[in-house]
Amino acid sequence: MPTPPHAIGFTLDPLDRVSEKRDDESFVAGLRDDPSTRFLLFVNNVPLFKRTRGHDPLFSAQEAATLGAPMQSVFLGRDAQGRALFASSFDTGAESLPEESAIEAIELRPIAMQGLVPPPMVSALGEARSMLDWHRRHRFCANCGQPTDSAGAGWRRICANCKAQHFPRVDPVVIMLVTDGERCLLGRQPQFLPGMYSALAGFVEPGETFEHAVIREVLEEAGIRCTDVRYYASQPWPFPSSLMIGCFARAAGTDIVVDEKELEDARWFTRKEVGAMLDGTHEQGLSAPKPFAIAHHLLKAFATGELD
């Protein structure tokens, strides 16, 4: 099995999350007040950047205070320098930023795709985005419908009415490259960029192992039975809270039946074609996902023969 590279986006975790101290309120308050502490700021799930030197997402407490009181705050952890990082969300729009300010709101996806901040910071921004989005969408108790309050430095919500505790969610998604030896199966979702093909993917359902989910999804989407499912690597995908579980599998047949509700097209591609799609030299201009997505690395391991 090939070794997963570090280039997969959102996988280089830079933070010591100090999770055992989240309920120690004086510890967390002490970090919040420490002058070395930095804040990642989000407005409606979009991170803010200081544009004085490149794209700098680290704000001091004083700089963060100019946006007013945050709607939600989460202690993310300590970085390699020992500084504490918090994530804070605001409901003011980017339009409320001072006209002359050198602060810009830029969606995380292009930031990650274009490598505008170092990989460890991409991971911290991903953690922050998933956590803040979870708070935005879980303000009410799923058990009794009453409002909930943040606790544990932002890592759970508690219902004062029924005492239920709610924890941030992670949604597992399998993404699999199915091969028949010399060719691999790729599909196109209607919302993909024109000409782009990728590995098939789908959510793991309750009661399934990820191996079962791979077999079910490939049969549903492309009518191909597969076996020999092998785990490769995983990737947090903070849009909003998926965990991509990258796998390889072997096809037991080759006759494709496309599920047109899910896919626009699915077909077999040779190693040579996949190599050209990754390099951007495919004769018909077909392309594959970029290196920050785990799909790229599944395809690359196949194209280079690393998988054999």
Ligand SMILES: [Zn+2]
């Ligand atoms: Zn409740």
